[in-house]
Amino acid sequence: MEISAFHFVLSMAILVVGSSPADAYDPDPLQDFCVAVNDSKAAVFVNGKICKDPKTVTSDDFFISGLNKPGNTSNPFGSRVTHAFVDDLPGLNTLGISIVRIDFAPNGVNPPHEHPRASEILVVLKGKLYAGFITTNPPNPNHKNKLFAKILKPGDAFVFPKGLIHFQYNVGKTSAVAIASLNSQNPGIMTIPKAVFGSEPPVRADVLVKSFQVREKLVEYLQSLPWTGNN
Structure with a gap:
């Protein structure tokens, strides 16, 4: 009986692991976000891009x-x-x-x-x-x-x-x-100082003062910088 019980548990585990793709976890996203839209005319993307017609593909691609x-x-x-x-x-x-x-x-x-x-x-x-x-x-x-x-x-x-x-x-x-x-x-690239101090609109200064344990004038100075990035 103990062996039968073991086989039953093992069989159930295999069924769960080998379930259909519909039951599998979601793939990692390849964009920051993808807002759902109930519109049959909206474009369908593959990995964030529409696939080019294979007949028009060239080496330059x-x-x-x-x-x-x-x-x-x-x-x-x-x-x-x-x-x-x-x-x-x-x-x-x-x-x-x-x-x-x-x-x-x-x-x-x-x-x-x-x-x-x-x-x-x-x-x-x-x-x-x-x-x-x-x-x-x-x-x-x-x-x-x-x-x-x-x-x-x-x-x-x-x-x-x-x-x-x-x-x-x-x-x-x-x-x-x-x-x-x-x-x-x-x-994706998230440059920490640029994101924290250069966002638009800016993060409230009191949030950054409390988070970084610094004076408000320093936060205001950092938020005043251009933060153009390097890429």
Whole structure:
């Protein structure tokens, strides 16, 4: 009887795991949001894009150039991200990959940011970068988030897990260059300081004063900055 009971439980587990696609979990979204609309004339998207007629597809749909050219780092961050996402390279649609080039001026930083839809692997081609990521909040509120960071030189690679805050900072005396690959055609970019202090409309100052434990004048100053970004 015990064996029969075990087989019954095992069979039920297999049925649950092997259920039809209709019972499976939702796929990860490839856009920030998708508002439902009850309109039969509305366009139907696949991974956030309408698929091109295969008869009209050409080699150019799978091609992009320019990743060999240095990006303009003349911004407050001193860095420039040149990306090849699905909007730049249509052939990436449904493939789940993308690539970026990151240029750094001396002391340039790719500020703390996160990709809500992708993990990332970064390879340094030139210069010296301090790169790392921070874990999510630990279960014990008295414990601190953990930082994983390394000094990277040409040929070194570092991985940033999906959705975690990460950064790169040029600690060398010359410019630096890195290439990163992400496992999403549209990974999304949330630059933390730009999002928090440069949103439109702005977040109420008292929320940020309480959250960051700083004076209101500092929050007002940070919100007054242009926050143009680096990508």
